[in-house]
Amino acid sequence: MRAIAGLTLREMLRRRATLTLAIAVLAFIALSGWAFHALVHSYGPAGEARLYASEQLVFVMLVFSGMLALTASFLSASAISPELESGVAISLLARPLTRSGYVLGKWLGLAALVACFSLLSGALELLVAFWSAGFVPPDPLAALAALGAQALVLMTLGLWLSTRLSSITAAILSVALFFLAWMAGVGGALGVALHNSTLQVAGAVSQLAVPTNGLWQAAEYYLEPPSVVAILHLKGIVGADPFVAASPEPTAFYIWCALWVAGVAGAAVWSLRRRDF
Amino acid sequence: MPGTIGAARRAEPAILTEQLSKEYGGKAALSDLTMTVPRGQVFGFLGPNGAGKTTAVKLLLGLARPTAGEGLVLGEPLGDVAVRRRVGYLPELFRYQDWLTAEEVLLAHGALAARPSAARRGEAQAVLEVVGLAGRARDRVGTFSKGMQQRLGLAVALLGAPELVVLDEPTSALDPTGRHDVREIIHDLKSRGVTVFLNSHLLGEVEQVCDHVAILRAGRVVAQGSLDVLLSSTGVRIEADGVTSGTLQGLERFGEIFLRGTELQVDGIRRQDIPALVAELVARGAQVYAVESRRPSLEEHFLGLMGGR
Numbered sequence A: 001m002r003a004i005a006g007l008t009l010r011e012m013l014r015r016r017a018t019l020t021l022a023i024a025v026l027a028f029i030a031l032s033g034w035a036f037h038a039l040v041h042s043y044g045p046a047g048e049a050r051l052y053a054s055e056q057l058v059f060v061m062l063v064f065s066g067m068l069a070l071t072a073s074f075l076s077a078s079a080i081s082p083e084l085e086s087g088v089a090i091s092l093l094a095r096p097l098t099r100s101g102y103v104l105g106k107w108l109g110l111a112a113l114v115a116c117f118s119l120l121s122g123a124l125e126l127l128v129a130f131w132s133a134g135f136v137p138p139d140p141l142a143a144l145a146a147l148g149a150q151a152l153v154l155m156t157l158g159l160w161l162s163t164r165l166s167s168i169t170a171a172i173l174s175v176a177l178f179f180l181a182w183m184a185g186v187g188g189a190l191g192v193a194l195h196n197s198t199l200q201v202a203g204a205v206s207q208l209a210v211p212t213n214g215l216w217q218a219a220e221y222y223l224e225p226p227s228v229v230a231i232l233h234l235k236g237i238v239g240a241d242p243f244v245a246a247s248p249e250p251t252a253f254y255i256w257c258a259l260w261v262a263g264v265a266g267a268a269v270w271s272l273r274r275r276d277f
Numbered sequence B: 001m002p003g004t005i006g007a008a009r010r011a012e013p014a015i016l017t018e019q020l021s022k023e024y025g026g027k028a029a030l031s032d033l034t035m036t037v038p039r040g041q042v043f044g045f046l047g048p049n050g051a052g053k054t055t056a057v058k059l060l061l062g063l064a065r066p067t068a069g070e071g072l073v074l075g076e077p078l079g080d081v082a083v084r085r086r087v088g089y090l091p092e093l094f095r096y097q098d099w100l101t102a103e104e105v106l107l108a109h110g111a112l113a114a115r116p117s118a119a120r121r122g123e124a125q126a127v128l129e130v131v132g133l134a135g136r137a138r139d140r141v142g143t144f145s146k147g148m149q150q151r152l153g154l155a156v157a158l159l160g161a162p163e164l165v166v167l168d169e170p171t172s173a174l175d176p177t178g179r180h181d182v183r184e185i186i187h188d189l190k191s192r193g194v195t196v197f198l199n200s201h202l203l204g205e206v207e208q209v210c211d212h213v214a215i216l217r218a219g220r221v222v223a224q225g226s227l228d229v230l231l232s233s234t235g236v237r238i239e240a241d242g243v244t245s246g247t248l249q250g251l252e253r254f255g256e257i258f259l260r261g262t263e264l265q266v267d268g269i270r271r272q273d274i275p276a277l278v279a280e281l282v283a284r285g286a287q288v289y290a291v292e293s294r295r296p297s298l299e300e301h302f303l304g305l306m307g308g309r
């Protein structure tokens, strides 16, 4: 399993796709730094600019989390099926390596990469926001952890899909599910605003089916200044605005996320176990 | 008493299968394969393309699950993971990560096979030497020709002192030198007591290296046994005067008889029955000038078996 994790990590690091995605993320960070800088200079008093910057930061981080999710999906979606097709897997699995060892080795290698990449680039983005606009989110570490967890969730989904589908199909499907989950989150918030219970239930169910948006909401909560959250509570519009998180996610949600990752990784193992070569 | 267990291990067959069958989508790829491969034997598994050879090997290695039947490999049930430490395998269709060097492929396989880490580099070098790739150890697999990849596959199969080596069409991409090398390698394995299971549709190759063969046709074994016994059904050509159809009365029990002038041909006669046939002919008044027995090649035998297709 360790050998597979090592091989996976090495392979991912030398892929052109990894490099491209990393460059894209870095370019995005640089661009956002420039935007923050421009923002601070066009607004007068420092306090006002900072509040505005915090809202902009949430939006920037939303796009940023989307890029991380895309990266995680693309990397993991091509982790298994190409090896099944090319015949790399057949020679590995003829060794004293169980199918679960193979899948979990892949998962570990990818998880190491995705977690490091999310945390490092996320930290860089927050630093850029600090340098250019002087904004410090209330809990940057928790926000980074939530972003990393979101990437891990998507990575696990992509890995499962790649046991059955070609790289392209698996990547498109997991990115599509990511966007659907996000839209379901928006739909659920609309449901709250419009007092439409069907929309609320649909939103809540799809939030659990693919918990990426819930993790984004968690990250959002830790990025917003407490004043924004306080205003929401004062107005009594908790949960009605998809672009503001009024409360932290309950612990049960994080437990669900862990179970979800374990379950989907288990599904990947099961899918490969059933396969004949 | 490890000594006793070791002896018992050596005594049990390397491969044992019992009515092993595999269907793919309701279509039989292998039916009722029952065979025993003793330790130390070079076993040839023959058959035309699509006969089910590769399927059988994948079942043995746990890469596919049988639809019915069971088997033991080195004493462990099919699908056992730990036993694969003692098995080397060259798949028919395979690739290695083309961004790794030949040596790195072998190091990765050494790690997967749980070889002691201090020994891995030396073992990798040794098997590269055996397959003639020692000079290319540091080259990327992606730069290798198909034949070189097959040599590397052979090196992977030989890695870690396996007790059983399974080779699926090992020479399909090799030039004549390569084929010769493979024969040498198999002879060497045999001299070290390693069991070799050789899948092939190349009869000449099998005839040169194998002790036992099983011949597969459309998923079923149609002949099985030691090469000597399998090919012991021979033909004999006898030149004799004074042979009439009367003389031949009752001699059909020896085989199928053809008489053309002074030339008598008996097909399918067992080698050991030839003297008795000649004695009988002489007793019946024939004058025998020449007796020429001929052993058919494996190819003729094979074509005979496939003939009724």
Ligand SMILES: Nc1ncnc2c1ncn2[C@@H]1O[C@H](COP(=O)(O)OP(=O)(O)O)[C@@H](O)[C@H]1O
Pocket (backbone or CB within 6 Å): A276, A277, B024, B025, B028, B029, B047, B048, B049, B050, B051, B052, B053, B054, B055, B056
């Ligand atoms: N994975 C598979 N899916 C469906 N059919 C298969 C598969 N593998 C083999 N077959 C079928 O099983 C039969 C035997 O194939 P195979 O074992 O590869 O033959 P051989 O190795 O003797 O050439 C063929 O008819 C082949 O089409």
Ligand SMILES: [Mg+2]
Pocket (backbone or CB within 6 Å): B050, B053, B054, B055, B092, B168, B169
């Ligand atoms: Mg084959």
